[in-house]
Amino acid sequence: MLYLSKAQIAAAREVDLLTYLRQSEPEELVHIGGGTYATRTHDSLKISNGKWCWWSRNIGGTNALDYLTKVKGVPFLDAVQCILGDLPKVQPTPRPVVPPKTEFVLPPKHADNRRVFSYLRSRGIDAEIINHCIKRGQLYEDAEHHNCVFVGYRNDKPAYGAMRGTLSDSTFAGEVPSSDKRFSFAVPRRASGKTLCVFEAAIDALSYLTLLKLRGQDWRAANTLSLSGIYQPRKDGSMRFPAALEQYLKDNPSVKRIVLCLDNDEPGRAASAAIQKELSEYEVIDNPPHSGKDYNVTTKDNHLPYTAVPFMIITYHIFSNYSFRQNSAYAVFDDLLSPDVSRRTFNVQRHY
Secondary structure, three states, X not given: OOOOOHHHHHHHHOOOHHHHHHHHOHHXXXXXXXXXXXXXXXXXXXXXXXXXXXXXXXXEEOOHHHHHHHOOOOOHHHHHHHHHOOOOOOOOOOOOOOOOOOOOOOOOEOOOOHHHHHHHHHOOOOHHHHHHHHHOOOEEEEOOOOOEEEEEEEOOEEEEEEEEOOOOOOOOEEEOOOOOHHHOOEEOOOOOOOEEEEEOOHHHHHHHHHHHHHOOOOHHHOXXXXXXXXXXXXXXXXXXXXXXXXXXXXXXXOOOEEEEOOOOOHHHHHHHHHHHHOOOOOEEEEOOOOOOOOHHXXXXXXXXXXXXXXXXXXXXXXXXXXXXXXXXXXXXXXHHOOOOHHHHHHHHHHHO
């Protein structure tokens, strides 16, 4: 009969998940950014600051032993052996771990939304846009933790909830358990035109709408979608297509042009390139923020007021895809609804 001493078990508990995966399963690690990692098998399982959390299942822990037993279903003694590495690895008993299916339920609402409102205003989001989302049931403050809750809908029923901490020193970001990523946060909930602007996070989408308003444009005419995070491309450059974007295009067949406004960092650029390869039937424009990591940085640093698609790229886009007449540029720009449409229309007018 297998016997492990208390000292061996204690030693196994000291090994954090990141260290274990680097040593034993390096192919399972996916670097998200900074000190944050995910696993290739479970993209909602995040590792950061010595802890890990499987957001979609509301399971977490502090060490590799918890991960092997709770996520992979490895028997306890076998998991200790896997971590210690001084004994041959024992294959886990082939029994599938099926977490109990829980019904999607949004966290209770707080009596008011003051903390959420104050937090988003500190991030540069326009007050009218915040109130617009609150009134339509797409944003609220949860009662227990005072997090921002960004709500996505399936038809007229909530189906997704992204959460963001509101404390100034908080980096908390997660999802309501049993959220359906196919129905992520979108403003408006249904497309009102043929152009869709796609972002990694809800706050980036609201920042973009704020930029539109700051430049005197009708922000209500824009269609925005949050992917609630991005998948990492595989080694061959392909990637799992974002479930939220796939569902949105299925539900809104009028969309013909997609503007990818993903982050201006290595994961965002790689994801944008991979998504473009899968959208051959659509007109696709890659539109990262001209400066800063994301559109929220651009909104807060509003001393750079015209930071969307560089003029030369737009000019090339027009020449390459349109039979150009003097007024055709206006139709293209007006429909694109870029944050700097009015200035670039003026530039085109002067150029011609």
